[in-house]
Amino acid sequence: MIREKMIIFGASKHGQRAFDELSANYDVVAYSDNNSNLWGRELNGVPVISPDRICDYGVTVCVCVCVGRYMGEVAKQLQKLGIEGLLLRPYGMEYDCNYGNSIPVIRDNQSYITKRNKDSLAVLFVQDYPCARTRKIATALKNRGVETYAISPLSANDSNAFINEYTFSSFSQLIDFVNNSDIDIVHSSNEPDEFSAVLTNANKVLVHDVHDLVSMVFEPNVAELSLEFLANTYADGVICTTCAMADMMRKKYNIGSDIHVLENYPYESFSYNRLPKLSDKDSVLHLVYSGAILQGPHYMYDKLWLKIVSQNVQIHFYSAYAASTCGYLESISPYIHYEGNYRDAELVEQLSQYDCGLLYFNLEHPKYFNYINNASPNKLYEYLDAGLPLAIGDVPAHLDFAQKHDCGGYLDLTGNIYTQLKKIADMKIPRDFLQKNSMTMDSQAERIIEFYKSLLK
Numbered sequence: 185m186i187r188e189k190m191i192i193f194g195a196s197k198h199g200q201r202a203f204d205e206l207s208a209n210y211d212v213v214a215y216s217d218n219n220s221n222l223w224g225r226e227l228n229g230v231p232v233i234s235p236d237r238i239c240d241y242g243v244t245v246c247v248c249v250c251v252g253r254y255m256g257e258v259a260k261q262l263q264k265l266g267i268e269g270l271l272l273r274p275y276g277m278e279y280d281c282n283y284g285n286s287i288p289v290i291r292d293n294q295s296y297i298t299k300r301n302k303d304s305l306a307v308l309f310v311q312d313y314p315c316a317r318t319r320k321i322a323t324a325l326k327n328r329g330v331e332t333y334a335i336s337p338l339s340a341n342d343s344n345a346f347i348n349e350y351t352f353s354s355f356s357q358l359i360d361f362v363n364n365s366d367i368d369i370v371h372s373s374n375e376p377d378e379f380s381a382v383l384t385n386a387n388k389v390l391v392h393d394v395h396d397l398v399s400m401v402f403e404p405n406v407a408e409l410s411l412e413f414l415a416n417t418y419a420d421g422v423i424c425t426t427c428a429m430a431d432m433m434r435k436k437y438n439i440g441s442d443i444h445v446l447e448n449y450p451y452e453s454f455s456y457n458r459l460p461k462l463s464d465k466d467s468v469l470h471l472v473y474s475g476a477i478l479q480g481p482h483y484m485y486d487k488l489w490l491k492i493v494s495q496n497v498q499i500h501f502y503s504a505y506a507a508s509t510c511g512y513l514e515s516i517s518p519y520i521h522y523e524g525n526y527r528d529a530e531l532v533e534q535l536s537q538y539d540c541g542l543l544y545f546n547l548e549h550p551k552y553f554n555y556i557n558n559a560s561p562n563k564l565y566e567y568l569d570a571g572l573p574l575a576i577g578d579v580p581a582h583l584d585f586a587q588k589h590d591c592g593g594y595l596d597l598t599g600n601i602y603t604q605l606k607k608i609a610d611m612k613i614p615r616d617f618l619q620k621n622s623m624t625m626d627s628q629a630e631r632i633i634e635f636y637k638s639l640l641k
Contacts, residue, residue, distance in 0.1 A: 187209070187210055187211045188210050188211065188243075188269075189210070189211050189213050189241065189242060189243040190206060190210035190211065190212050190213065190243055191212070191213060191214045191215070191216050191233075191238050191241060191243050192206060192212060192214075192215050192216070193215075193216045193217070193235070193238075193258065193262065194215075194216075194217060194258075195215045195216075195217040195219070195222050195227055195232050195508075196217075199215060199217075199227075200227060200228065203227075203228045207228075212228075212230060213230060213241055213243065214230050214231050214232070214233050214238075214241060215227050215228075215230060215231070215232045215233070216232065216233050216234065216235050216237070216238050217232055217235075218235060218258075218261075220234070221508075221509075221512075222508055225508040227508070232508075235261065235262070235265060236265065238262070238265060238267060239265060239266060239267065243269070294350055294351075294361075296361060296364045296365040296366070297333055297348070297350075297365035297366055297367055298365075298366050299331060299366045299367075300331060300347070301331070304329065304330065304331045305329075305330045305331065305368055305369070305633065305636065305637070306330070306331040306332075306333070306366065306367040306368050306369070307322075307325060307330055307331070307332055307333070307367065307368065307369045307370075307371050307636070308333045308334070308335060308362065308365065308367045308369070308370050308371065308388075309321075309322055309332065309333065309334045309335075309346070309371045309372075309373070310334075310335055310336070310358070310370060310371070310372040310373070310379050310380075310383065311334070311336055311372070311373040311379070312336055312337060312375075312376065312379075313336055314334050314336060314343060314345070314346075314349075315373070315395075316448075316527060316528065316562055317373070317393075317395060317448050317562065318334070318345075318371075318373055318393075319343050319345040319528065320345075320448075320449070320450065320451055320528075320625045321371070321393075321446070321625060321632065322334070322343075322345035322346055323344070323345040323451060323625070324451065324624075324625035324626050324628065324629040324632070325629055325632060325633065326345060326346075326347075327626065327629070328629045328630070328633060330633065331347055332345060332346050332347060333346055333347055333348055333349070333350070333365075333367065334346045334348075334349045334350070335349070335350040335351065335352055335358070335361060336349075336351060336352075337351060337352055337353060355378075355382045358379070358382065358383070359382065359383070359385060359386050362383065362386040362387070362388055363386055363387050363388075367388060368388070368389065368636070368640060369388070369389050369391055369636050369639070369640070370383055370386065370388045370389065370390050370391065371391045371393060371423075372390060372391065372392055372393065372415075372419075373393045373395060374392065374393065374394050374395060374396070374397075374398065374412075374415060375395060375396060375398060376411070377398060377408070377411040377412045377414070377415040377416075378411055380392040380414075380415035380419055381411045381414040381415045381418075384414060384415070384418040384419065389420045389421075389636075389639050389640055390419045390420050390421075391419060391420065391421045391422070391423060391635075391636070391639065392415045392416060392419035392421070392422050392423070393422075393423045393424075394416065394422060394423065394424040394425070394429065394433070395425060396425075396555065396559060397412065397429065397432070397433070397436075397555075398412050399412055399436075400429075400432075400554060400555040400558065401552070401555050413437060416433060416437045416439060417437050417438075417439065420442070420639045421442045421443075421444065421635065421636075421638075421639045422439060422442060422443045422444070423443070423444045423445075423446050423635075424443060424444075424445060424446075425445070425446065425447055425448055425559060425560035426445065426447060426558055426559065426560050426581075427445050428557075428558040428581070429445075429558050429559070430443045430445050432558065442638075442639070444631075444632070444635045446628060446631075446632065447560040447565070447623070448560040448561065448562045448564075448565060449565050449618070449623050449624050449625045449627075449628060450532065450565050450566060450569045450618065450624060450625065451528070451529070451624065451625055451626060452618070452619060452624035452625070452626035452627065457529070457532075457533040457536070458533070458536040458537075458570070458571060458615075459533060459534070459536050459537040460537065461537055461538070461539065462498075462537050462538065463539050463609075468496065468497070468498055469496075469497045469498065469539050469540070469602065469605055469606065469609060470497075470498045470499075470500060470537070470538045470539050471492065471497060471498065471499050471500070471538060471539065471540050471541075471542050471575065471605070472499070472500045472501065472502070472535055472538040472540070472541055472542065472567075472572070473485070473499065473500075473501040473502070473541075473542040473544075473563070474501070474502045474503070474531065474535060474541075474562075474563045474566055474567075475502075475503060475561070475562065475563050476503065476505055477501065477503040477505045477509050477510050477513065484509075484546070485513065485544075485546065486512075486513060486516055488544060488546065488597070489513070489516075489517070489520055490516065490517060491597050491601070492597070492601055492605075493517050493519035493520060494601075495600075495601040495602040495605075496519075496602065497519065497601065497602060497605060498519050498520075498521065499519060499520050499521070499542070500521045500523050500538060501513070501520070501521070501522060501523065502523050502524065502525060502526055502531060502534065502535075503522075503525060504525045504527070510522045531566060532566055532569045532570045533570075535566060535567060535569075535570035535572060536570040536571055536572070538570075538572060539572070539605075539609040540572055540573055540574070540575045540605060540608050540609050541563065541564075541566070541567025541568075541570070541572040541573070541574055541575065542575050543561065543563065543564055543567070543574045543575065543576045543577065543579075543582055543592070544575065544576065544577035544595065545577055545579065547577070547578060547579070553579075556579055557579050557580060557581045558581070561582075564582070564585070565618065565623060568591060568613055568617055568618060568623070569618055571613045571615065571617075572613065573591055573592045573593070573608050573609065573611040573613055574586050574591060574592025574593075574608070575592065575593070575595045575604075575605060575608050576592050576593065576594055576595060577594075577595065589617075589621065590611070591611065591613055591617070592608060592611070593607065593608045593611070595608070
């Protein structure tokens with residue numbers, strides 16, 4: 185059987201995640217992207233090409249996989265190139281854009297959720313793809329007897345955090361699934377805010393989980409600000425990651441008292457496996473970074489890391505983001521090492537072999553500084569869970585945290601970097617540090633359940 189040729193536009197994490205699902209039905213021959221730094225590279229065994237080369241491949245279908253704020257611009261760009269078989273796939277949902285229309289592509293319907301125990305609390309997690317925070321919350325709740333389920337527009341990721349995982353391809357399909365499923369709480373995560381805004385029209389209690397306020401991170405348009413307003417104002421309850429963010433949301437959206445603060449804590453069960461220190465073998469300091477690596481000013485660390493490794497310090501990093509970008513960072517110095525992508529317990533175990541965790545960000549833009557200073561980085565707790573003290577940049581909230589808990593120090597890049605890092609590395613993080621300070625999702629599970637139940641009354 186001859187399959188239609190397809191090019192995936194968008195070589196980001198969304199495009200990479202969509203590859204397996206799309207290649208099951210199409211012959212994916214290439215990626216395309218507006219980022220010229222990616223042209224000529226390979227992803228999933230196919231080349232990344234410039235947009236003006238798409239028509240050279242004789243494809244019948246081009247799927248645009250990118251975040252919603254750029255979707256309209258990219259669609260117009262591809263249509264001007266004469267591409268007829270255009271599917272838009274924002275956050276995994278598909279829209280057929282032939283003949284100037286945007287018609288949802290509806291996948292086959294699936295069975296609804298039926299509780300295993302009618303007396304159990306059942307929670308459905310909604311997100312474009314279940315992230316680390318969502319999996320941690322769900323696992324903590326599942327361990328307390330809560331029935332946890334997930335639905336997203338992307339393929340199920342087979343996480344043990346959920347009893348079952350489902351997919352949807354349109355907003356109407358999502359609403360229908362929620363309305364007809366035997367669940368008590370819909371726990372919907374933002375970025376995008378669209379899902380929560382849509383789910384205010386469903387017949388279940390809606391909790392909007394704000395990982396990051398979009399208006400704090402980006403320069404949102406009117407539509408995005410409207411969705412953020414609807415999601416935060418009309419949800420039955422709101423969860424956010426820090427007290428500072430909760431205060432900001434109350435002022436910004438006049439939200440009442442139903443804001444539950446839940447930081448990005450790790451699982452309690454991650455704290456036991458630790459690997460031998462690399463520095464015990466070679467007497468060299470080894471730092472580690474875990475998290476986003478992206479082209480752009482905020483998540484690209486080439487200049488910063490080159491300063492650090494110039495002091496005979498090794499930097500290792502873990503990231504789920506574009507392998508090409510990670511490869512570039514590794515190529516600029518023999519002291520910088522890309523160690524791949526791990527998650528959850530495996531990641532924490534890997535981190536334990538290093539001496540310090542890098543909690544350092546590019547803060548050139550004032551808006552980004554405000555965001556970082558009010559956010560709850562996963563990496564902060566992952567490092568501490570692995571027994572690593574924190575090497576911290578110019579973020580007051582992080583420095584205050586480290587001083588309060590004696591778990592890290594300031595790294596001044598204009599001073600003697602090695603001496604500072606050695607002093608930080610000598611700090612001891614007790615194995616039960618997070619448990620003693622109630623900084624695990626397990627320790628917060630009962631509070632989350634109480635919050636849910638308060639909304640059901």
